[in-house]
Amino acid sequence: MLSGCTRREPKADLRILNGPEIQSLDPHIITGQADMRVVLSLFEGLTRFSPLNGDGIPAIAERWDISPNGKTYIFHLRTNAAWSTGDPITAEDFVFSWRRALDARTGGDYAALLFYIKNGEEFNTGKIKDPSELGAKALDAHTLRVELKNPTPFLLELCASPALAVVPKPAIERYGDKWVQLRPFPCSGAYTLEFWRLNDRARVRKNPHYWDATNTELELVDFIPCDSANTAINIYATGHADVLWDKNLLPTDLLDVLRRRPDCHSYDYLGTYFIRFNVTRKPFTDPRVRKALALAVDKERIVKRITRGGEKSASHLTPDGMANYQPPDGLGYDPDAARRLLRDAGYPNGKDFPRFQFLFNPGPANQQIGVELQAMWRTELGLEMDLRQAEQKVFFDDQSKLNYDVCRSSWIGDYKDPNTFLDIFISNSGNNRTGWASPSYDALIAQANAEPNAAKRAKLLEQAEILLVRDDLPIFPLYFYSGLVLFDTNHWDGIGLQGNLVDQHNVNFIKRKKSVVRRPLSVVHGVERPADDGQRTTDN
Amino acid sequence: MYFLKRILFMVPLVLLISFFAFGLLKLAPGGPFSQQRAPASEAIRKSIEAKYHLDEPWLKQYLRYLGLLWERDASGRLHRVSGGLIVGDLGPSFKYRDHSVNDIIAQALPVSLTLGAIAFVFAQCVGIPLGFYAAMRRGRWGDYFGSFIAILAVCIPPLVVGPVLIMIFSIRLGWFPPGLWGTPIYAVLPMIALGLFYSGKIARLMRESLLNTLQSEFITTARAKGLSESKIMAKHAFRLAVLPVVSYSGPLLADLLTGSFVVEAAFQIPGIGVFMVNSMLNLDQPMTVGLVLLYAILLLLLNLAVDFSYSLLDPRVRL
Numbered sequence: 116m117l118s119g120c121t122r123r124e125p126k127a128d129l130r131i132l133n134g135p136e137i138q139s140l141d142p143h144i145i146t147g148q149a150d151m152r153v154v155l156s157l158f159e160g161l162t163r164f165s166p167l168n169g170d171g172i173p174a175i176a177e178r179w180d181i182s183p184n185g186k187t188y189i190f191h192l193r194t195n196a197a198w199s200t201g202d203p204i205t206a207e208d209f210v211f212s213w214r215r216a217l218d219a220r221t222g223g224d225y226a227a228l229l230f231y232i233k234n235g236e237e238f239n240t241g242k243i244k245d246p247s248e249l250g251a252k253a254l255d256a257h258t259l260r261v262e263l264k265n266p267t268p269f270l271l272e273l274c275a276s277p278a279l280a281v282v283p284k285p286a287i288e289r290y291g292d293k294w295v296q297l298r299p300f301p302c303s304g305a306y307t308l309e310f311w312r313l314n315d316r317a318r319v320r321k322n323p324h325y326w327d328a329t330n331t332e333l334e335l336v337d338f339i340p341c342d343s344a345n346t347a348i349n350i351y352a353t354g355h356a357d358v359l360w361d362k363n364l365l366p367t368d369l370l371d372v373l374r375r376r377p378d379c380h381s382y383d384y385l386g387t388y389f390i391r392f393n394v395t396r397k398p399f400t401d402p403r404v405r406k407a408l409a410l411a412v413d414k415e416r417i418v419k420r421i422t423r424g425g426e427k428s429a430s431h432l433t434p435d436g437m438a439n440y441q442p443p444d445g446l447g448y449d450p451d452a453a454r455r456l457l458r459d460a461g462y463p464n465g466k467d468f469p470r471f472q473f474l475f476n477p478g479p480a481n482q483q484i485g486v487e488l489q490a491m492w493r494t495e496l497g498l499e500m501d502l503r504q505a506e507q508k509v510f511f512d513d514q515s516k517l518n519y520d521v522c523r524s525s526w527i528g529d530y531k532d533p534n535t536f537l538d539i540f541i542s543n544s545g546n547n548r549t550g551w552a553s554p555s556y557d558a559l560i561a562q563a564n565a566e567p568n569a570a571k572r573a574k575l576l577e578q579a580e581i582l583l584v585r586d587d588l589p590i591f592p593l594y595f596y597s598g599l600v601l602f603d604t605n606h607w608d609g610i611g612l613q614g615n616l617v618d619q620h621n622v623n624f625i626k627r628k629k630s631v632v633r634r635p636l637s638v639v640h641g642v643e644r645p646a647d648d649g650q651r652t653t654d655n
Numbered sequence: 656m657y658f659l660k661r662i663l664f665m666v667p668l669v670l671l672i673s674f675f676a677f678g679l680l681k682l683a684p685g686g687p688f689s690q691q692r693a694p695a696s697e698a699i700r701k702s703i704e705a706k707y708h709l710d711e712p713w714l715k716q717y718l719r720y721l722g723l724l725w726e727r728d729a730s731g732r733l734h735r736v737s738g739g740l741i742v743g744d745l746g747p748s749f750k751y752r753d754h755s756v757n758d759i760i761a762q763a764l765p766v767s768l769t770l771g772a773i774a775f776v777f778a779q780c781v782g783i784p785l786g787f788y789a790a791m792r793r794g795r796w797g798d799y800f801g802s803f804i805a806i807l808a809v810c811i812p813p814l815v816v817g818p819v820l821i822m823i824f825s826i827r828l829g830w831f832p833p834g835l836w837g838t839p840i841y842a843v844l845p846m847i848a849l850g851l852f853y854s855g856k857i858a859r860l861m862r863e864s865l866l867n868t869l870q871s872e873f874i875t876t877a878r879a880k881g882l883s884e885s886k887i888m889a890k891h892a893f894r895l896a897v898l899p900v901v902s903y904s905g906p907l908l909a910d911l912l913t914g915s916f917v918v919e920a921a922f923q924i925p926g927i928g929v930f931m932v933n934s935m936l937n938l939d940q941p942m943t944v945g946l947v948l949l950y951a952i953l954l955l956l957l958n959l960a961v962d963f964s965y966s967l968l969d970p971r972v973r974l
Contacts, residue, residue, distance in 0.1 A: 123838065124837070136751075138750060138751055138752055139751070140753055141752070141753065144752055146690070146692055219696070219698035219699050219701070219702040220702050220706075221702075222699055224690075224693075224695060224699065225692075226696070227695035239698055239699070240696050240697070240698045295753040296753060312762060312925060313751065313763060313925060314923075314924075314930075315835075315836060315925035339835070340923075341834075341923050342920060342923075342929075343921065343923070345818065346833070346834050346920070346922065346923050347923075349821055349833035349834060350832075350835060350923065352833075353825060353829070353832065353833050355832055355834070355835060505685075506685065507685075507690075507936065507937075508685035508687065508690075508937065508938045509685035510685075511689040511690050511691060513684075513685075515689065515693065525691070545693025545694065546693050
């Protein structure tokens, strides 16, 4: 019984406070950001995320050829890419892995990332039974031919995501779902699994068979789960962890103090906080009402007074910094226009406007934002709103069943292309959750995705987004997320922040700095951190 | 014989508890797989539901959970479904998809047991002497002092004690780690945070009970017989006075052994208490039912142990 109390294990080279406990080690099943950090150290795909800008850079594929119409990719795999068992990784392994990821029986929520492959969606939904019709074929052991439904400019980023990672065929064929419990754990990434104890830590060890093992410096890395922000900051501040890597692990009350520390780094992050309207419920069926509500919200106040983590207020859904895309401006803050619109809709000064509800889930700022919206809509428009908090599972259930009036929402993009945000509002998307169905929007998105010319494609996507944030407003954005991470730049190198919008990091890029200038961590500096800390890239 | 009967009686009781836990969770709003990101297709949602049999009527799901369901296989022969409560299999976790509920309990329970056991010993070792001392010094400064400490311990919940301990002994003094789990030094602060409240409670119980006992006739008789005060206390009064503490210890131990959400969360301890709360929030049904059953069985067994210890301590009780 005392075994739980008397462990003696070597200290890991790097200890990361990773956020909520990971749900699975199966790259095709996981959805959480914390899960991805662990799993990306264990599994790799054709490409991996660059720490500098989140692009897909060569990994198991060392190079690729793209056909002129952008719909066929030939990937050339490294001949020295190997499993943790030492066996070579072949093109056939990728074909198997992608079929498995797409198979509905695998139950991966991220299978949609493979729908860009020819016949991917058809195979998933059972329209096509024969997996050999999937647009991924092994030409020989080290050549993979991928055919796409449409030219997909973000394919190389998709290839870096866990959903497209290569998984061990022999283990899965033999053990089915139980393959994740195998020890030693068969994997393809820079690290192998040492152990995973729930709510304690997942420890990974450098994989000697990894093709880039010579550039992988750290031998042992711990991923420590933590749900409580106060606990996390205590553990970090007393030196029991080296990196605190989840913004939710920073106590909101301390943000003003923490952000002045030299080891606190904030960066733009591919996520948007927005408000959904249930457009099937009166009076939100009227776009003038929705616009009025959006125009009456002072977003600047919300990011300055409530979130305070360096977030930027948003008028469009797609964050800035996307490849080849400049998002259109949506509605700003204009209470007079809001009042006029509300009057035109038949509710002068909010008269006869029914009392409605704001649905939100537990989260650091959600309640405060609800209260703020309540106050803004009451003072500017004379509307009465109640707040209703629901537990996570109830919240998402209500949201998808359209059991709400107005609802707190957010979306985290998977790759640096506007499509990852815009395709959630096509009519038949399970993520739409507003009741809004616009044939012209659907047509624009479909047209854009079939368009090989990048500039023309961007134009079409822009028109779609204008429909979303300027004309019809089934939603309106409040702010873009920012990420926050704590680590000492004097000790650690290779954690790319600004510019790495997707915020995906492979731990094998992290290195210990050789010459360490000790700077006391507990001292709160009154100045902004130095600009030349070597971590930030300014090319974005 | 008596104990055998009690143990046999536990079986229908556990079944009943499992039925209610299972049924109530089915009534809860929301779905275990409702989340921010919808499944990529309807086919995936269906396949997940089929995998966990969520597409069946709930009574059938319950029978499957118990393992009391027979299905025809491909060749048409009837087979009992594999696993089930009757063979001690608590099913898969919906949330931690690599793990079964049995796996998780096997990993987390030893940690909670360890922490609970040392907190229990701590509470007893502090509470009993403190209560004893206060009763002996009844109406004097020692009593006031002891009672004050006991009340203080009862009034400050672990929610406050934990962070205060961390602030003083970890952040300021650096004597103990502020959280995580490993060598024994990691267990010191959680032990105090968890045990302090109960030590106050035990001290108060002990004091009251000893004062009552000291007024009973057999103590007067013992005094009249000329026994020394220390012998009266140790041999006669204490044995009887400690009974309320013992009967309180049963449920207390069950409480402590199954982990505390507050303390485990505050110190990031990989115990069962965190799962108890989170599994409900996650609507991880098999996990919640499994933990409810675990708690129920522990409680029943410990109550039995309390009754047994009564027969040892109190000469008037014979089972």
